[in-house]
Amino acid sequence: DAPIRTDFIRQIVRDDLASGKHSAIKTRFPPEPNGYLHIGHAKAICLDFGVAQEFGGVCNLRLDDTNPAREDPEYVRAIQDDVRWLGFDWHSLRHASDYFGVYYLAAEKLIRDGKAFVCDLTAEQVREYRGSLVEPGRNSPFRERSVEENLDLFRRMRAGEFPDGARTLRAKIDMASGNINLRDPALYRIKHVEHQNTGSEWPIYPMYDFAHALGDAVEGITHSLCTLEFEDHRPLYDWCVDNVDLAGNPELLEPLVARGLPKEAGKPRQIEFSRLNFNYLVMSKRKLMALVTDRLVDGWDDPRMPTLQGIRRRGYTPSALKLMVERVGISKQNSLLDISILEGALRDDLDAHAPRRMAVIDPLKLVLTNLDAGFEETLTFANHPKDEAQGERSIPFSRELWIEREDFEEVPPKGFKRLTLGGEVRLRGAGIVRCDEAVKDADGRVVELRCTLDPESRPGMEGANRKVKGTIHWVSAQHAVAAEVRLYDRLFTVPDPDNDEGGKTYVDYLNPDSRKVVTGYVEPAAAQAAKEQGFQFERLGYFVADRYDHRSDAPVFNRSVTLRDTWAQ
Ligand code: ATP
Numbered sequence: 073d074a075p076i077r078t079d080f081i082r083q084i085v086r087d088d089l090a091s092g093k094h095s096a097i098k099t100r101f102p103p104e105p106n107g108y109l110h111i112g113h114a115k116a117i118c119l120d121f122g123v124a125q126e127f128g129g130v131c132n133l134r135l136d137d138t139n140p141a142r143e144d145p146e147y148v149r150a151i152q153d154d155v156r157w158l159g160f161d162w163h164s165l166r167h168a169s170d171y172f173g174v175y176y177l178a179a180e181k182l183i184r185d186g187k188a189f190v191c192d193l194t195a196e197q198v199r200e201y202r203g204s205l206v207e208p209g210r211n212s213p214f215r216e217r218s219v220e221e222n223l224d225l226f227r228r229m230r231a232g233e234f235p236d237g238a239r240t241l242r243a244k245i246d247m248a249s250g251n252i253n254l255r256d257p258a259l260y261r262i263k264h265v266e267h268q269n270t271g272s273e274w275p276i277y278p279m280y281d282f283a284h285a286l287g288d289a290v291e292g293i294t295h296s297l298c299t300l301e302f303e304d305h306r307p308l309y310d311w312c313v314d315n316v317d318l319a320g321n322p323e324l325l326e327p328l329v330a331r332g333l334p335k336e337a338g339k340p341r342q343i344e345f346s347r348l349n350f351n352y353l354v355m356s357k358r359k360l361m362a363l364v365t366d367r368l369v370d371g372w373d374d375p376r377m378p379t380l381q382g383i384r385r386r387g388y389t390p391s392a393l394k395l396m397v398e399r400v401g402i403s404k405q406n407s408l409l410d411i412s413i414l415e416g417a418l419r420d421d422l423d424a425h426a427p428r429r430m431a432v433i434d435p436l437k438l439v440l441t442n443l444d445a446g447f448e449e450t451l452t453f454a455n456h457p458k459d460e461a462q463g464e465r466s467i468p469f470s471r472e473l474w475i476e477r478e479d480f481e482e483v484p485p486k487g488f489k490r491l492t493l494g495g496e497v498r499l500r501g502a503g504i505v506r507c508d509e510a511v512k513d514a515d516g517r518v519v520e521l522r523c524t525l526d527p528e529s530r531p532g533m534e535g536a537n538r539k540v541k542g543t544i545h546w547v548s549a550q551h552a553v554a555a556e557v558r559l560y561d562r563l564f565t566v567p568d569p570d571n572d573e574g575g576k577t578y579v580d581y582l583n584p585d586s587r588k589v590v591t592g593y594v595e596p597a598a599a600q601a602a603k604e605q606g607f608q609f610e611r612l613g614y615f616v617a618d619r620y621d622h623r624s625d626a627p628v629f630n631r632s633v634t635l636r637d638t639w640a641q
C-alpha cells in the first residue's frame with residue numbers, strides 16, 4: 073500500500089481533481105540532453121512520474137532540445153535508460169523540437185497581436201537597456217516597429233537572411249516591471265547551427281521560457297513541476313501561455329499533424345519545488361563535465377560520480393533513491409542536505425534486501441592443523457538473516473582459509489575482540505579456533521596462522537554455544553574465487569567542495585583515496601552473481617557486481633557503501 077503523501081504539490085493536484093478543474097492529471101519530465109542526469113534529477117523524476125502515477129494520470133518525457141550546440145544523442149540514450157531504471161515509463165516521448173513549427177506560428181501570432189517585436193540591439197545593448205533590480209529598464213528603440221515590418225523581419229530571420237546575434241524577437245511586456253524576466257524578454261534568437269533532430273531546417277531557435285511554457289501547453293500538461301529558480305519566471309510562463317492561447321487557437325497546432333502528433337493543448341500551471349543538494353558532491357552539469365573531460369574520473373558512469381549512471385554502477389538501487397526522495401520530502405525551502413541521508417537510504421535498502429556473502433579483501437592464510445589435508449565440507453548459510461524467503465546457500469569449508477588480515481593482532485590493543493596468539497575466535501558458522509602459531513616471512517610480516525579447530529564447537533553441537541570474544545568471516549582458500557574489489561569512497565574530502573575560498577576550486581578537494589583497487593577472495597556463490605547484483609559482504613560493507621566488468625570467472629565488485637558511516641565524527 074502506497075503511503076498517502078501530503079506535500080503541497082500533491083495537495084494542489086488532489087484539490088484540482090476534487091474541484092473538477094482537471095479530470096485527469098498530466099505531468100512531464102523535461103531534461104535538456106546536454107549531459108547525464110544526476111541524483112538531483114532523480115527527485116524531479118520521482119515527483120513528475122510519481123504524481124502522475126499516484127493520481128491515475130500520465131507523464132511525458134520531453135527532451136528540451138532548444139540548445140542544439142550543446143546537445144548530443146549519447147545523452148538522450150542515457151536519459152531514457154535512467155528513467156526506465158528508476159522504474160518509470162513515459163506516456164509519450166517528445167522533443168521540444170517537435171514543436172518548432174508551433175512555436176514559430178505562435179511567435180507570428182504574438183507579432184500580429186502587437187505583443188512581440190524584432191529588436192536589432194546587440195546582446196550588450198540589451199543588457200544595458202534592461203536596467204537592474206533598483207532601476208527600471210528602457211524601451212528598445214525598435215519597440216514601436218509596425219506589425220508589417222516585424223512580420224517581414226521575423227520571416228527573414230526564419231529564412232536565414234541574418235547572421236547569428238543580429239536580431240532577436242522580443243515579447244512586448246513591460247520594461248519597468250519589478251520582475252526583470254518581464255522586461256521584454258527574448259523569444260527567439262538567430263543561430264545557424266545544425267540540430268540533431270531538425271538538421272539545418274531552422275536558423276532561429278526559441279528561448280527556454282517561451283519553448284517551455286508552450287511545450288507544456290501543447291502537451292496538455294496540467295501541472296508543470298520545476299525547481300525553485302524558475303519561480304521568477306512563472307509570470308513570463310503564464311504570459312506566454314495566456315497570450316498565445318494555443319487551446320483557443322487550434323490553427324497554431326497544425327504543424328503537429330505532419331509529425332503525427334495529436335492536436336491537443338491546455339493551460340498548464342507551473343509549480344516550483346526546492347532543488348535537491350547534498351554536501352560532499354558537486355551536481356552542476358558543467359562541473360561534472362569538467363571532471364570527465366579533465367580525466368579526474370573515469371567517465372560519466374564512474375561509480376564516484378553523482379550521475380545516475382555513476383551511482384547505479386556504484387550499487388545504488390532505484391528503491392534506495394526512492395526512499396531517499398521520500399525522506400527528503402517536497403518543499404519550497406532550498407537546503408544543502410547531509411550526504412548521510414543518501415548513504416543512509418542505501419544502507420537501509422540494502423540491509424533489508426541484499427543477500428549476505430562472505431568475502432575477504434585483505435587476505436591472511438589460516439590453516440586448521442588438526443584437519444586432514446583433503447578435508448572438505450559443505451556448510452549451509454541463510455542468504456539473509458531477517459528474510460527467510462531469500463533461502464540458503466552452500467559454502468565450502470576446508471583446512472586452509474583466508475581471513476581478514478586486520479582480524480589478527482599479535483600484540484592486541486586493549487579491547488581487541490578478534491584473533492590473537494593463543495586466543496580463540498569463532499569462525500562464522502564453522503566453529504571455534506585457537507591460534508597456536510603465527511608464521512612470519514623474513515621481514516617479520518605474518519604470512520600464515522596455524523590454528524586448531526575445536527571439534528566440539530561445530531555447527532549444531534553443544535560446544536558451539538560457549539562464549540568466545542569475537543566472530544570473524546572467512547572463505548575456503550581452495551574454493552574461493554579471486555576477485556577485483558574496487559573500494560570507492562567519497563570523491564571530495566570537504567562538505568562544500570564548491571566553496572571558492574582562497575582561490576581553491578572543487579578540484580583541490582578531490583579525495584586521493586576515493587578509489588582503491590585490491591584483489592580479494594569471495595565465496596563461490598558471490599562469484600556466480602549476475603551483473604549489478606548487490607550484496608552485503610559480511611562485516612565489510614555493501615558491494616555490487618560491476619555492471620560492465622563483472623564475470624563469474626573473473627569477478628569484479630564495487631563497494632557501494634560501508635556498513636556504518638565512517639565519516640561521522
Ligand atoms: P543542471 O543545473 O545540473 O544543469 P538543469 O536544471 O539544467 O540541471 P535539466 O536537464 O534542465 O537540468 O533538468 C530537468 C529537470 O530536472 C528540470 O525540471 C529541473 O528543474 C530538474 N532538476 C534539475 N536539477 C535538479 C535538482 N538538483 N533537484 C531537483 N530537480 C532538479
Ligand code: MG
Nearest residue numbers: 102103104136
Ligand atoms: Mg535546465
Ligand code: MG
Nearest residue numbers: 104106357358
Ligand atoms: Mg543546466
